[in-house]
Amino acid sequence: MANQKLGLVFFPAFDWAISPAHPEREERLLYTRDQIVEEGLLDMPCIREYKPQIAQYKDLERVHIGVPDLSSLITNAHLVSAGGAIAAADAVMRREVDRTFALVRPPGHHAMRVVHGTRGFCTINIEAIMVEYLRKTYGIGKVAIVDTDVHHGDGTQDVFYHDPNTLFISFHQDGRTLYPGTGFTNEMGSPNALGTTLNIPLPPGTTDAGLHEVLDHLILPVLNDFKPDIIINSAGQDNHYSDPLANMAITAQGYARLADKLKADIAVLEGGYSIENALPYVNVGIILAMAGMDYSKVIEPDIATCPVQSSAVTRSITAIIKERQNMWATKEKLQQEAIAQAGQFWQRERSIYYDDAGIDERQKEVVRLCPNCSGYVTIETEAHGMFGYKSAYIATIPNYACPTCQKAAYDAAYKAKKQGKQQLYFVQNKMEDRLEIM
Amino acid sequence: MFLGLDVGGTFTDGVAVSAGKIISTVKTPTTHNNLLECILRAIDKVVLDTGNKNFERIALSTTIVTNALVEDKIDKVGLCIMPGPGMNIKDALPKAPYIVSGYIDHRGHEVARPKEEEVMAACRHFSSCDIFAISGKFAVRNSSYESMIADWIREKVKPSHISLGARVSGSLNFLRRTNSAYYNGAVWRHFNQFATAVEDALLSRGICGPVYVLKADGGTLPLAVAREFPVEAIFTGPAASVLGIMSMHPTRGPAVSLDIGGTTTDIALWQKGTPIFAEQGAKVAGYATSVRAFRLKSIGIGGDSFVRWEKNALKVGPVRYGPAMAVGGSKPTITDAMIAIGLIEFGDKQLAINAMKELALEGQTPYEVANMALDEAVTCIYQAVMSLLAEQEAEPVYRVEDIVQGRRINIEQILGVGGGAIGLIPLVAKKMGLSYHLPDHGMVANAIGAAVARPTLDLTLRADTVEGYYTVAELDIKSRLPKSRFTLEDASLLAEQHLAELAKVNGIFLGETELIQAEEFNVIRGFNTVGKIITCRLQVKPGVLLPSKEVF
Ligand SMILES: [Zn+2]
Ligand SMILES: [Zn+2]
Secondary structure (H helix, E strand, C coil): CCCCCEEEEEECCCCCCCCCCCCCCHHHHHHHHHHHHHHCHHHCCCEEEECCCCCCHHHHHCCCEECCCCCCCCCHHHHHHHHHHHHHHHHHHCCCCCEEEEEECCCCCCCCCEECCCECCECCCHHHHHHHHHHHHHCCCCEEEEECCCCCCHHHHHHCCCCCCEEEEEEEECCCCCCCCCCCCCCCCCHHHCCCEEEEEECCCCEHHHHHHHHHHHHHHHHHHHCCCEEEEEECCCCECCCCCCCCEECHHHHHHHHHHHCCCEEEECCCCCCCCCHHHHHHHHHHHHCCCCCCCCCCCCHHHCCCCCHHHHHHHHHHHHHHHHHHHCHHHHHHHHHHHHCCEEEEEEEEEECCCCEEEEEEEEEECCCCCCCCEEEEEEEEECCEEEEEEEEEECCCCCHHHHHHHHHHHHHHHHHCCCCEEEEEECCCCEEEEC | CEEEEEECCCEEEEEEEECCEEEEEEEEECCCCCHHHHHHHHHHHHHHHHCCCECCEEEEECCHHHHHHHCCCCCCEEEEEECCCCCCCHHHCCCCCEECCCEECCCCCEEECCCHHHHHHHHHHCCCCCEEEEEECCCCCCCHHHHHHHHHHHHHHCCCEEEEHHHHCCCCCHHHHHHHHHHHHHHHHHHHHHHHHHHHHHHHHCCECCEEEECCCCCEEEHHHHHHCHHHHCCHHHHHHHHHHHHHCCCCCCEEEEEECCCCEEEEEEECCEECECCCCCEECCEECCCCCECEEEECCCCCEEEEEECCEEEEEEEECCCCHHHCCCCCEHHHHHHHHCCCCCCCHHHHHHHHHHHCCCCCCHHHHHHHHHHHHHHHHHHHHHHHHHHHHHCCCCCHHHHHHCCCCCCCEEEEECCCHHHHHHHHHHHHCCEEECCCCHHHHHHHHHHHECCCCEEEEEEECCCCEEEEHHHCEEEECCCCCCCHHHHHHHHHHHHHHHHHHCCCCCCCEEEEEEEEEEEEECCEEEEEEEEEEEEECCCECCCCCCCC
């Protein structure tokens, strides 16, 4: 009946919520649980259920720097959710199953490298934590993350923005019309990693037809070109036509066919807030597709209410596909130009808003454009919120950093500490797998 | 006086229990081609022993349903399903179903009504069937469509029996309910013939007492109820043994029980004095069903397990060629090893030593090879216990707190019953570094279990305060909520009332009940809570009857 085996980490966290009426609350996966159990999916010989692990702080600190620390910003639910993604990764890497789907909450793709609190329902980035775990534990090199959530995966983009070995592709409802207001086509990665961030903003009203145009003509060819060792799907499901937080028009069939074509090794649930009308069907469709089973009968009861795609939407999708194809074809040239323009260091200043926590953060980020490695990164951060004021200076040593960058990162941290402008000083040393407080 | 009977693979055991004491035990070979024969022989012996013909209860643990399946004595069943949207279930069932449109969604809403002409077509399709099974997705949330189809079929073809998925089980899992309903129908006629034969035979001998049948979850069903739900009477042997252990040694701490028979060892886990249930139902003929059962593991190691060399390693079981050489068998067994070493006294010791001599390699004494064989058997049992514990710990949980707290079971004691227990249990206990207990009458634990198993029942009440309704699938109830502010506490009280009602219908004493699942979720529209979805599953606590008149 099935030709492949799917591992399922199902963790609905029935005792955790951001707040009682928040979209990210206890019953978000209740109807999904009911549907999965009622279908009898967990009894299928080609599907195996896994229990999440509890992620270690060490796993989290490969990605995040919590200010003042992670433990005061997260709950056990976050450790279990990240541990769910890790359990999914382990099951695939041990070849117990062909692919896995971590249907876990809380989600993570809006959580950036520096964490002051919760933004976009996310506090820690569970996919990013899983990716670094894969690298540390199994020596995985090239990773592709395809973010299919309706919101731009700004957190995941931030974490891998300077990493040429991680291809981050996000399609989403255009940032001009939806939270978090980022994910434009000019965000392509810092010069050393230029092109490995690929944003595909789509117009509101995009349907299955438009989505599969993008998939067939842009995403799949790019993946084919990049040749990742592993494909991760940030499987947000809020592109659904009934989702209350966005304005797209994707169906359960559209999502299932997407999963079928993408053939991700690991999918991790992100958003999706039409908890009663969409999630049960979309999740079942994705599970069936990932398990290689027949998903043709998964149809929402109210499918008649799904809008059709306007010709204006079709035109703008065609245009963006063309424009992104061109970018991908010419990315080496674009990269040379960007490096030449930036010189030895590339830098940017940003302000980041934490909607769930009401925090305003300002960041200055500097990357050394090293010819021998992806270059060390320094971040100056300061945040205002209910707690008052918090600040930190962070130097990050990437995986495979050259000796010069390793030393320079420490020098930068010492120098900053001496100047004493911030409250806390960190060196995130990915090569030695530790977070040091200076 | 309670009469308990266990029809096992080799022997049929009987016991009479009075005032908490065992006053008669019988062991007689099982007559596989006619189960009634060995059952009556055992009963006659007990009657002769005790001079009593009036029993408070006669409880049977039988392989009748299992045998019907194994021997293919099953009926053709017209299986009609309403799968609605979702997984394509068609190929996952033991028999090709007829698919009828119409469906209920996960909230219990009637989304699309089934079509009568399709059901009529199904009747024509199954024109050779006298038994039907009907199952609809989410019928446990609203069984009206299942009933509607049953009415149409009844009117059209007047079948002997119709099994309904939502009546067979009130739990979610359409696949399992459908399989259960199908097998329930398939064994219905065979079981009913057996039940009638048992009743007639007892009547003709002047033996009185209500007859009960054991279930896989250790509960008992009055024969009249079992006639409607015969699939529940499958796999009762291990459950009987677990209940027997419970009656003989009420342990409180975490424990493992080992029922070591001739061919197999059945392993069960215990916590707070009760055996642990499997989260999921049992498998029947390789298909997942909703039949509730204890978490058990059975391995092919027993007293009669064949011992031999294979590629320079001494192997034990799962093959069995008959009894030990010490009692005239032809091949060396684990029992021979135990007798040769002097762990047990049984049969002819010299023959057992000869059996070990036959096995011994050059330069090896019979004692050495016997020890090796026992080591191998003990290791197999030990590994099986460990893997059962690992399975229990790996059971998914859906709350953060449950993950953080973990589920480790630190076993404190081993409870051993069955023919091979006396010799092997001390060795297993030594290997695991635990204490052990061998209850008296451990040889007939199954029959004792059948005699004293308390009847169990469970039901699931689901309230949807937004819709203003609650349902109890097992009772085919869909009613308005009795009050506007309905809480989880109200739900569990209401469930208690309905369980009492169900118990009464089934002729079962309610006794102590326990909530085995309680969930409460807010339903939110926009940013306002508009109601709650409450689920509670309540059961009559499994256990053993007290010497007092707990039944009736
Ligand atoms: Zn989202
Ligand atoms: Zn460098």
